[in-house]
Structures are given as C-alpha cells and as structure tokens.
Amino acid sequence: MNSSAKQPHSVSMDRRVVRTRRALQHAFLKLVAEKGYDAVSIQDICKAADVGRSTFYLHFTGKEHLKRSGLEHLRRELEAHRQRQADANVSCEALEFSRPMFEHAKDHLHIYRALAGSSGGGVALSTIRDILTDQLRKDLSITQVTSTVEREFRLQFLLGAFMSVLTWWLDAGAKGDPAEIDQAFKALALPGLSQAKPISLPSRPGSA
Amino acid sequence: MNSSAKQPHSVSMDRRVVRTRRALQHAFLKLVAEKGYDAVSIQDICKAADVGRSTFYLHFTGKEHLKRSGLEHLRRELEAHRQRQADANVSCEALEFSRPMFEHAKDHLHIYRALAGSSGGGVALSTIRDILTDQLRKDLSITQVTSTVEREFRLQFLLGAFMSVLTWWLDAGAKGDPAEIDQAFKALALPGLSQAKPISLPSRPGSA
Amino acid sequence: MNSSAKQPHSVSMDRRVVRTRRALQHAFLKLVAEKGYDAVSIQDICKAADVGRSTFYLHFTGKEHLKRSGLEHLRRELEAHRQRQADANVSCEALEFSRPMFEHAKDHLHIYRALAGSSGGGVALSTIRDILTDQLRKDLSITQVTSTVEREFRLQFLLGAFMSVLTWWLDAGAKGDPAEIDQAFKALALPGLSQAKPISLPSRPGSA
Amino acid sequence: MNSSAKQPHSVSMDRRVVRTRRALQHAFLKLVAEKGYDAVSIQDICKAADVGRSTFYLHFTGKEHLKRSGLEHLRRELEAHRQRQADANVSCEALEFSRPMFEHAKDHLHIYRALAGSSGGGVALSTIRDILTDQLRKDLSITQVTSTVEREFRLQFLLGAFMSVLTWWLDAGAKGDPAEIDQAFKALALPGLSQAKPISLPSRPGSA
DNA sequence: TCCTAAGCGAGACGGTACGTCTTGTCTTCCA
DNA sequence: TGGAAGACAAGACGTACCGTCTCGCTTAGGA
Numbered sequence: 045m046n047s048s049a050k051q052p053h054s055v056s057m058d059r060r061v062v063r064t065r066r067a068l069q070h071a072f073l074k075l076v077a078e079k080g081y082d083a084v085s086i087q088d089i090c091k092a093a094d095v096g097r098s099t100f101y102l103h104f105t106g107k108e109h110l111k112r113s114g115l116e117h118l119r120r121e122l123e124a125h126r127q128r129q130a131d132a133n134v135s136c137e138a139l140e141f142s143r144p145m146f147e148h149a150k151d152h153l154h155i156y157r158a159l160a161g162s163s164g165g166g167v168a169l170s171t172i173r174d175i176l177t178d179q180l181r182k183d184l185s186i187t188q189v190t191s192t193v194e195r196e197f198r199l200q201f202l203l204g205a206f207m208s209v210l211t212w213w214l215d216a217g218a219k220g221d222p223a224e225i226d227q228a229f230k231a232l233a234l235p236g237l238s239q240a241k242p243i244s245l246p247s248r249p250g251s252a
Numbered sequence: 253m254n255s256s257a258k259q260p261h262s263v264s265m266d267r268r269v270v271r272t273r274r275a276l277q278h279a280f281l282k283l284v285a286e287k288g289y290d291a292v293s294i295q296d297i298c299k300a301a302d303v304g305r306s307t308f309y310l311h312f313t314g315k316e317h318l319k320r321s322g323l324e325h326l327r328r329e330l331e332a333h334r335q336r337q338a339d340a341n342v343s344c345e346a347l348e349f350s351r352p353m354f355e356h357a358k359d360h361l362h363i364y365r366a367l368a369g370s371s372g373g374g375v376a377l378s379t380i381r382d383i384l385t386d387q388l389r390k391d392l393s394i395t396q397v398t399s400t401v402e403r404e405f406r407l408q409f410l411l412g413a414f415m416s417v418l419t420w421w422l423d424a425g426a427k428g429d430p431a432e433i434d435q436a437f438k439a440l441a442l443p444g445l446s447q448a449k450p451i452s453l454p455s456r457p458g459s460a
Numbered sequence: 461m462n463s464s465a466k467q468p469h470s471v472s473m474d475r476r477v478v479r480t481r482r483a484l485q486h487a488f489l490k491l492v493a494e495k496g497y498d499a500v501s502i503q504d505i506c507k508a509a510d511v512g513r514s515t516f517y518l519h520f521t522g523k524e525h526l527k528r529s530g531l532e533h534l535r536r537e538l539e540a541h542r543q544r545q546a547d548a549n550v551s552c553e554a555l556e557f558s559r560p561m562f563e564h565a566k567d568h569l570h571i572y573r574a575l576a577g578s579s580g581g582g583v584a585l586s587t588i589r590d591i592l593t594d595q596l597r598k599d600l601s602i603t604q605v606t607s608t609v610e611r612e613f614r615l616q617f618l619l620g621a622f623m624s625v626l627t628w629w630l631d632a633g634a635k636g637d638p639a640e641i642d643q644a645f646k647a648l649a650l651p652g653l654s655q656a657k658p659i660s661l662p663s664r665p666g667s668a
Numbered sequence: 669m670n671s672s673a674k675q676p677h678s679v680s681m682d683r684r685v686v687r688t689r690r691a692l693q694h695a696f697l698k699l700v701a702e703k704g705y706d707a708v709s710i711q712d713i714c715k716a717a718d719v720g721r722s723t724f725y726l727h728f729t730g731k732e733h734l735k736r737s738g739l740e741h742l743r744r745e746l747e748a749h750r751q752r753q754a755d756a757n758v759s760c761e762a763l764e765f766s767r768p769m770f771e772h773a774k775d776h777l778h779i780y781r782a783l784a785g786s787s788g789g790g791v792a793l794s795t796i797r798d799i800l801t802d803q804l805r806k807d808l809s810i811t812q813v814t815s816t817v818e819r820e821f822r823l824q825f826l827l828g829a830f831m832s833v834l835t836w837w838l839d840a841g842a843k844g845d846p847a848e849i850d851q852a853f854k855a856l857a858l859p860g861l862s863q864a865k866p867i868s869l870p871s872r873p874g875s876a
Numbered sequence: 877t878c879c880t881a882a883g884c885g886a887g888a889c890g891g892t893a894c895g896t897c898t899t900g901t902c903t904t905c906c907a
Numbered sequence: 908t909g910g911a912a913g914a915c916a917a918g919a920c921g922t923a924c925c926g927t928c929t930c931g932c933t934t935a936g937g938a
Contacts, residue, residue: 621825
C-alpha cells in the first residue's frame with residue numbers, strides 16, 4: 045500500500061489513510077517552504093503532521109518518496125491542464141509549453157513556491173524541468189532545425205531561461221496575469237529561435 | 253585558523269597545513285564527482301584524504317565551508333581571468349560575461365564538472381550564478397533598458413539560459429572551442445535582447 | 461472472552477474459538493521449541509497459526525497469557541494423573557511427587573520438551589516447579605522434620621535436583637521407563653533425607 | 669575495543685573508558701535487580717548510567733554482551749578464589765566446588781543477588797552453572813563411578829540441587845556462615861552419592 | 877642544533893536521525 | 908452488525924554521522 049499510484053486516489057481507500065497522507069504532504073510542504081528540503085527531517089514532518097514516525101513508513105519509503113508522491117499529483121494535473129489548453133486553443137504558436145505552465149503555477153501558488161521557489165531550494169525544479177522537456181522536445185522537433193545537437197542546445201537554452209524566469213516570478217509572488225509574463229518570456233526567446241542560421245557546433249558534443 | 257581568508261595563501265603557512273587542506277579539497281572534488289554532494293559525508297572525505305576527522309575541523313567548519321573555500325579560489329581565478337580578457341580585448345561587445353566563463357570552465361574542466369555538472373548535482377551552480385550576476389548586472393545597466401523590473405527579468409532570463417547551457421556543455425565534455433559555444437549562446441540570446449520593445453510587466457513584481 | 465478459565469472447556473464454546481485457540485497454542489509450542497520463548501514474537505505466532513494479530517488479542521492478553529493457558533491445562537492433567545496414581549497405589553512411599561511427574565512428562569513428551577527442555581529455554585520450568593512445590597510441601601510436612609527452615613531447605617534441594625534431572629532426561633529423549641529414572645533419582649535423594657540429624661541452620665534465613 | 673578481555677584490565681586503558689564501562693555495568697546490575705533482566709532496556713541502562721546511547725555501542729554489542737562482560741569478571745574472580753582455597757586447604761573432601769561458591773557469593777552479595785537471585789530472574793544462573801559444571805566434572809571423574817551416563821546423571825542432580833539451594837540462600841539474604849549452608853548441603857547430598865549401588869539406567873540416554 | 881609550539885591521528889563522547897521491528901489499542905469495512 | 912483486517916502511536920533497536928573534546932606523538936621552524 046506504499047505507492048501513491050497503486051490506488052487511483054480515494055477509490056475505496058481507508059479514510060484514515062487519506063487523512064494521514066494528506067496531513068503528511070501538507071506538513072511537508074509547509075516545512076520545506078520554511079526551512080528548505082534538506083533541513084527538514086522525517087521526524088519534523090511527523091511531528092508537524094501529528095503522525096507517529098512508524099506510521100510514516102507505512103505510507104512512504106522516505107522523504108524522497110513523499111516528495112515524488114506530491115509531484116506525481118502535480119504532473120498529472122499539469123498534463124490535464126495542458127491538454128485542456130491545447131484542445132481549446134487551436135492557434136498553436138511556438139513554445140506552447142510556457143503559457144500553461146505559468147497558469148498552472150499561479151493556480152497552485154502555495155505548492156509551487158514551496159517546491160520551486162528559492163525558499164525550499166527548488167526541490168522540484170528538476171522534476172518540473174523533466175516534465176517540460178518532454179513537451180518542448182515535441183515542439184522543437186517540428187521546427188526546421190535538423191541537427192540533433194542544435195536542437196538539444198536550444199532545448200537547454202530555453203528550459204534554462206524558462207525555469208529561471210519561473211522561479212523568479214514565483215519568488216516575487218507571481219503577480220500579474222500569467223499571460224503577461226508569458227508574453228515577456230516569448231519576446232526574449234522567440235527572436236533568437238527564429239534565426240535560421242544554425243550555428244556551427246561541435247558535431248557531437250555528447251549524450252550525457 | 254579556520255578561515256581560508258585569514259592567511260594570504262602560503263605566506264608563512266605551515267607546510268603540513270597546506271598539504272592537509274589540499275588533500276581534503278582534492279578528495280572532496282573526487283567524491284562529489286562520484287557520488288554527488290549530499291551523499292558525501294565528512295567521514296568519507298577524511299578517509300579519502302587520509303586525514304583524521306578531528307583534523308578536518310581544525311581547518312573547516314563543515315562540508316559547506318570546504319565547498320565555499322574551493323569556490324572562493326575559483327571566484328578569484330575567474331575574476332582575474334575576466335580582467336585579463338577585458339584588458340586585452342577592447343571590443344567590448346554586449347554579454348561580456350559569457351565568453352570568459354566558458355573559457356575558464358574549459359581550462360578547469362575537472363573542477364567544473366564536479367561542481368557544476370549534473371554529476372555532483374550542481375553544487376556550485378548557485379554560487380557561480382551569483383558571481384555572474386554581479387557582472388551581468390553591470391552589463392545590463394549600461395543598456396537602454398530603464399525599468400528595474402525589466403532589467404531584473406532579462407537578468408534572470410539570461411542567467412538561467414546561460415547556466416543551463418553551461419551545465420549541458422560541461423556534461424557533454426566541453427568539446428570544441430569555448431568561442432564556438434559562446435557564439436551559439438549569443439546567437440540565441442542577443443536577438444531577443446536587442447528588441448527595443450520593453451514588454452509591459454507588472455510595475456512591481458517584487459524584490460526577492 | 462480473554463480468560464481461558466472463563467469457559468469450563470468446551471461447554472458451549474464457539475467451535476471457531478476452539479479452533480483459533482488450538483491453532484495459536486499449537487503454533488506457540490512449535491515456535492518455542494524452534495527458537496526459544498523469548499525469540500518468539502506474537503507476530504510470529506499469528507503468522508504461523510494463520511490468525512490475524514488483532515484476533516490474538518481477542519483470546520489472550522499476551523504471550524505470557526498464552527503460555528499460562530497451556531500450562532493450566534497441563535496442571536489439571538497432572539493433578540488428575542497424580543490422583544489416579546495415588547488411588548491405585550496405596551504404598552505411599554516418600555517423595556511421591558516424582559514418579560507421576562516422570563510418567564506424565566513421557567506421555568506428553570512433545571509438550572514437555574518445548575516447555576521444559578533446554579530448547580525453549582525452560583519456559584515453564586518455574587511453573588512446573590510451583591506445581592510440584594505444593595505437593596512436595598505436603599509430603600515433607602508429614603515427616604519428622606520440625607524446623608520450618610530445615611523443611612524449606614530440603615524442599616529447595618529436592619526440587620532443584622528433580623527439575624534438573626527432569627530437564628536432562630527430557631533433553632536426552634526421555635528414553636527408558638519412567639520408573640527407572642524415578643528409581644535412580646530416589647536412590648540419590650532419599651539417603652540424605654533419611655538422615656535424622658537436623659543440620660543447624662541460621663534460625664531464620666528469610667521468607668522469600 | 670569492544671571486548672572486555674582485550675585489555676588486561678586497566679593496563680593503559682583510557683580512564684574515560686574505564687569510567688564509562690563501570691558506570692554501565694553498575695547501572696545494569698542495579699536495574700536488573702530492580703526490574704529483571706528482560707524488562708531492562710538499553711535505553712534505561714544508558715539513562716541510569718548517564719551515558720549516551722551511542723556510547724554504549726562503542727563498548728558493548730548489546731545487553732547480552734554487557735552481561736557476559738560482568739560474568740567474565742566474576743568467573744575469573746571465582747577461579748582465583750577457588751585456587752586460593754585449594755592451596756590453603758589440603759583436606760580435599762568430596763564436592764569441593766560448593767564451599768568456595770557459597771563463600772564467593774556471600775562476599776559479592778549485591779552482584780549475586782542481581783544476577784542469580786529470583787529478583788533479576790536468575791540471568792546468570794546458567795553461566796554460573798556452566799562454570800561449576802567444569803569443576804564438578806573433575807570431582808566426579810575421580811570417584812568410583814564408571815558409567816558415563818551415571819556420572820552425568822549425578823552431575824545434573826547435584827548441580828540442580830546446588831543451584832536451587834544457592835538461589836534460595838541468596839534470596840533469603842545469605843545469612844549465616846557460608847560454611848554452615850555448605851555443611852547442610854553436603855549432609856543432604858553426600859549420603860546418596862556414597863551409595864555404591866549404580867542404579868541401572870538406560871544404557872545411552874542421549875547426548876544433548 | 878635543539879626545543880618548543882603546532883599540527884595531527886586516534887578515538888571517546890553526547891547527540892540527532894535514520895529505517896526497522898514489535899506491541900497493544902482503535903477504527904474501518906465487509907460479509 | 909460482529910469480527911477480521913489493518914491503521915495507528917509508542918518506543919526500543921542497532922547504525923551512521925555529526926561536532927566537540929582530550930590525549931599523546933611527530934615535526935616544523937624559530938632560538
């Protein structure tokens with residue numbers, strides 16, 4: 045009963061279990077936001093959630109697992125959100141990934157600030173980045189860029205820039221309409237991308 | 253005797269001290285590259301450096317201190333490198349920070365891969381980022397951008413993109429001439445920057 | 461429903477209950493014989509008996525209770541056996557307790573080896589000893605020994621010797637006729653007892 | 669540095685180590701006397717000795733080890749005591765083991781009561797028994813008894829009786845001269861032994 | 877050249893946290 | 908609706924590090 049994926053969320057799951065997990069996840073977010081991921085011990089979480097430490101291990105294998113359980117939830121939400129966006133908005137311009145992300149972040153500000161803001165140490169940044177990587181890769185594959193290296197290079201550039209901007213925006217309170225920040229981001233990013241000139245790069249920089 | 257700054261480097265410093273510190277720093281880099289920063293315990297470092305654990309605490313207050321001591325060294329080197337570059341090359345184009353950085357990274361590849369590569373978990377990324385922030389801020393302050401917010405936004409964008417590209421390049425082995433990757437980076441970054449249109453942003457997104 | 465004494469054995473007792481208890485007691489004996497009393501956890505017993513752990517607590521208050529429940533059964537059997545012997549055999553020589561005990565042990569060898577043999581750690585030795593103490597006390601009270609202290613001293617001597625011999629005999633497989641070992645035991649014990657000389661002992665060594 | 673046997677007792681051993689071990693052993697005895705061996709947790713011992721729990725594990729592998737360390741000490745002492753007795757008293761009558769034992773027990777009453785008395789649950793009884801077994805075996809081997817089985821049988825009888833008497837005597841406060849109780853013990857034991865008649869026993873009751 | 881101050885190793889020590897295990901109670905769910 | 912399943916709190920276990928400390932030995936660098 046350890047995996048959060050085992051039970052499709054509250055389908056015939058003991059109500060105590062639901063209660064306990066929610067308490068743990070909530071306490072986790074709170075503490076991470078306060079002290080940063082590394083400084084939060086499992087004991088802290090249990091104390092904050094008012095849950096016995098052994099009970100913690102009935103549900104999660106460790107701090108890492110608890111974190112991932114939350115992120116998995118996030119991923120599913122984001123994926124759904126993106127899908128809805130894509131369905132509604134046909135005018136699929138380039139860099140489709142950024143807008144839904146900003147919107148979703150604003151909608152779940154408290155979570156994102158804990159997991160992606162500078163408080164909390166950006167625990168989940170790499171996970172979010174992975175999620176976005178998938179999407180962006182698709183976006184770029186349909187462009188005119190032929191070289192794999194060139195494509196990967198642009199991927200890194202865009203994602204780095206985006207994650208940085210996202211974190212900054214979250215830290216600042218995510219004020220304003222997500223559309224605004226998205227527009228600003230694209231204003232900086234697109235001109236460079238549209239440059240046809242495929243800069244020469246070492247033919248095979250590696251795969252790591 | 254704890255601070256590395258106390259002694260102006262090898263001026264009348266006991267040779268044993270030098271030996272010990274070097275051994276510790278070397279072991280630290282090796283282990284971080286192998287297992288990642290968090291997974292390296294002080295005990296590991298001492299064992300690898302063949303240094304008594306209590307001796308460690310004669311020189312450093314903890315793992316964090318040891319890391320910073322190495323980065324301080326790096327910072328000074330980088331600063332010097334930048335200065336030399338600036339003196340020699342008068343054609344100060346924009347985004348002056350990137351080129352020296354790529355070069356310095358390639359020159360000290362083994363250190364950078366341990367501290368900034370994905371192995372090692374990017375321990376020093378934030379420190380490097382801080383170093384670059386100072387420089388980039390100066391670069392941007394002389395541009396036409398007036399709004400503080402707009403400037404900060406561009407800063408985040410550029411640094412994020414740069415750090416991402418740098419890490420990627422390092423992970424791939426830092427093949428090719430630093431000038432090449434620098435050129436590629438600027439090709440993506442500059443067009444967006446030169447856009448005069450200062451995108452409207454929430455007047456005061458924050459200060460963090 | 462906890463006490464085994466509550467129901468006078470199979471008088472209108474739910475057959476499922478009987479089944480469950482028997483399963484637990486059986487598993488208990490098996491495991492004690494295998495690993496010794498202390499090393500057997502309630503979890504082990506339940507697993508071996510294929511009974512839910514909470515069910516265990518419906519019938520017994522703990523491991524100790526389970527053990528006693530078995531011994532109570534034993535005590536009743538032993539008492540009955542003794543009575544039968546006494547009725548049949550009128551030639552009540554001294555040390556009447558030993559013979560029925562050896563016989564009963566041989567008759568229920570598997571139980572005795574688990575509870576009194578060196579495997580199992582002699583869990584029940586003290587209980588058996590208590591049972592025998594009652595009987596022996598009566599035997600001794602009719603002898604010529606007057607001093608309470610002297611009587612107690614002889615009690616301890618005899619019981620200690622008997623329990624030790626019994627355990628040894630059980631560990632060795634309880635081979636041979638119980639009458640033989642009983643005869644041997646008495647041959648060592650009786651001469652000393654028949655000595656009339658009441659050795660001087662500190663008038664009141666205590667009461668424990 | 670875990671074994672108490674490694675260092676011949678305070679020969680160049682860190683005084684802190686001596687202090688800590690003594691504190692632990694002392695606390696152990698006290699608690700065992702109070703609550704019985706099983707009910708004493710390592711945490712209790714550490715708290716009572718005012719020693720960090722991790723420090724405990726620097727010296728002992730567990731409760732068992734701590735117990736044995738004390739008994740090892742006891743064994744050496746007893747052996748020495750026996751030797752002294754044997755040297756002084758040439759009139760080596762039979763059953764030489766009992767007298768020194770009673771004397772030693774009286775000399776170290778507080779230890780014996782904790783480890784062998786009924787309070788404390790007779791933690792060390794089996795160990796003491798083992799020690800005595802060696803000695804008694806020698807005593808019996810020089811008697812006229814030829815059969816191995818017969819000899820083993822007498823061994824069990826005597827040891828059982830002796831341990832029982834010893835425990836009883838300790839529980840009662842070990843009042844009186846050790847010589848008195850020893851004399852009483854021998855008065856019960858010797859007549860049976862001197863009986864020449866080697867009772868028939870199953871030729872080979874086993875070896876366990 | 878010596879000898880004195882330091883660097884150093886070894887490791888004892890009290891802590892904190894870990895992940896595991898067992899116990900006895902209490903609650904949910906299902907047949 | 909009563910009993911089985913199992914969630915739960917409590918707390919001990921043995922391990923791993925941490926940071927502090929004391930102890931002697933070695934050794935470098937100034938007298």
